[in-house]
Amino acid sequence: MKTLENRIEERGSERSRMIGHAMREDRKNAGLTIRILAEKMDISPTHLTRIESGDRLMDSVEKLIRFCDACHIPIEKYLVLCGLNISDTDTPVRKAFPAIKSKEQEDAIIAFAKLITSKNLTDDNITQILDNATAFADFCDKKNQ
Secondary structure, three states: OHHHHOOOOOOOHHHHHHHHHHHHHHHOOOOOOOHHHHHHHOOOOHHHHHHOOOOOOOOOHHHHHHHHHHHOOHHHHHHHHOOOOOOOOOOOHHHHOOOOOOOHHHHHHHHHHHOOOOOOOOHHHHHHHHHHHHHHHHHHHOOOO
């Protein structure tokens, strides 16, 4: 699968303008200003304005994830807009974790990722969550043997 960075054509292209327009609409629909969304994405407002105008490309999947999370948009929408085909069984999570065997496991990974990337948790909180999850997994392994 091609990476996001390799798939979008030149900045200022018809595709980059179309993606920027969609991002602007999704930002506005989410009730976010350029300044607030840029802060959530950890980029400058100028950078975001240039992305929305198509003059600059979204240069990382990490920034795209931050955008989608802040606007409550499924990332698959933008992967498709970028020309990446994601089938129901070939989601980004399943690509990253090929050992996933069920939708419940995939949903748990997504929920866990959202939880640990919350700005409300400290590193100690995250360590505690991981320790508890590991202990629970060990308990389940022993119980299921």
